[in-house]
Amino acid sequence: MKTTETKLKGCFVLEPIVFKDDRGYFFESFNANTFNASVGQKINFVQDNQSFSSKGVVRAIHYQTGEFAQAKLVRVLSGRVLDIAVDLRQDSSTFGQHIAIELSAENKKQLFVPRGFGHGFSVLSDTAEFFYKCDNFYNKASEGGIIYNDPELNIDWKLPINEIKVSQKDLELPTLEHAQL
Structure with missing residues (x-):
């Protein structure tokens, strides 16, 4: 597994070694020893x-706070996301x-998002199936989020504005400036 740290300390891109032949492919998607x-x-x-x-679906910037903060290892099983x-x-x-x-399902890359980070994605393909591992259990009282179009973050979701689909819950999220971190 090739692991590359991003410009954000503790946040890594992981690329598995994929073995392909005329029957298809095989790769180890997770091994605790190798990952750690x-x-x-x-x-x-x-x-x-x-x-x-x-x-067009955008799942806004979500996070968990305090003792319920979560690290995530995310990947796409089908389709393509940003x-x-x-x-x-x-x-x-x-x-x-x-x-x-x-x-994407094609590039098989994974992203490790450490505790203390927010996370979101946009769907670039017709559909996408998204999978992630969490190192802590979800706790509703500890959830937080930042609105997808926060001008301070200035995220380019790689979608035309008229194609973006956001849940009502995510439309009501605060900006980073007003988020309770």
């Missing part, structure tokens, strides 16, 4: 989540900065 050595810390994933979305990680660690030199990476 790659990111330089022991992560114990306790919850898997999966979503299915249609083209995946976004935002550094929300107030003591970080990259606070408020984000990275964007295309994840």
